[in-house]
Amino acid sequence: MGNTKERILAASAELFRRNGYTGTGLKQIVSEASAPFGSLYHFFPGGKEQLAEEVIRTSGMEYAKLFDLLIAPAPDLVTGLEQAFAAAAVTLRETDYADACPIATVALEVASTNDTLRRATADVFGAWISTGTAAFTRFGLTEDASRRLTIAVITSLEGAFVLSRSLRDVEPLAVAGEAAVAMARELAAASGSGR
Template identity: 80%
Template sequence: MTAGAELFRRNGYTGTGLKQIVTAANAPFGSLYHFFPGGKEQLGEEVIRHSGMLYAELFDIFITPAEDVVSGIEAAFAAAAVTLRETDYADACPIATIALEVASTSEPLRQATADVFSHWIAKGTEAFQRFGLPEDNARKLTVAVITSLEGAFVLSRSLRDTEPLAVAGEAAAATARHLMKAPDAK
């Protein structure tokens, strides 16, 4: 599954063939259908769910230990920019990449990406509530951060420039500042 995740992240779902996956995994071709009788679609679904849970941990890495919401958001966007530069703009979010490709063509994969995004929203909402944001504002901030980050990945990869990540990070931080000053925030 690790080989599939790596290839899907770099090449997308449609740009990754089964032969590539088994070759990268150093596995016999028949083993793919042994473990994933539903073929590439089943493998894709499991990769999405597994990778999605790993990416959700980024809230624990950047937001939870942060001194404040804004510094956590700034650190997350800065780290994303570093990753893109260090990987020559190849490593971005595999969930968004696959979601864009398959949302209209594969219901199991669309549902898997929707489940992952829903999990991220719940995880982020919980993380931002720890800083005193009420649930509805924490959810709004989480959606703003995720959409800003995913959109910035698309632009950054296309432009081969991290400026979109910097701008999106600033916008997400400004949203956090605004919501933290709201009357119902602690």
């Protein structure tokens, strides 16, 4: 089951994703992690804020890998985007709409109240934009077009997660995916890549 620190990080990531930062208590985290309460402060002397910052940075970078896992291997950009949005819909349905994006969940809560965590979420979103831009450039889009598409995909996914969780329906993900695909086709045509 991993060492105590890894268990605390994994439990925190899941709880933050499902309940948000303020909706997750330290006792709940150590209980989920099967860890002694004192171990939390041993590994995270800064308490919940330090723990949350590490969770945001580590799990955020795991999510960045989805560009390379879901989109990059696709035969073309449109197929990659369709597969990514379809995979997100499957995850939401399989988790009864509980598992969306842990970064966005926390970012919405802390953007105006906690600058340490706001910076951590900003750094993660920045890394996602860089990763997505590089992935889309490999399909023949210009760097500017790739960056614009990446930002559109991220904002579409995040917004669709909010609506889908609230409505308990994946229709918003399907619509967001269609919009991302339409934008990708338009940018590909403009850049002459056609892929």
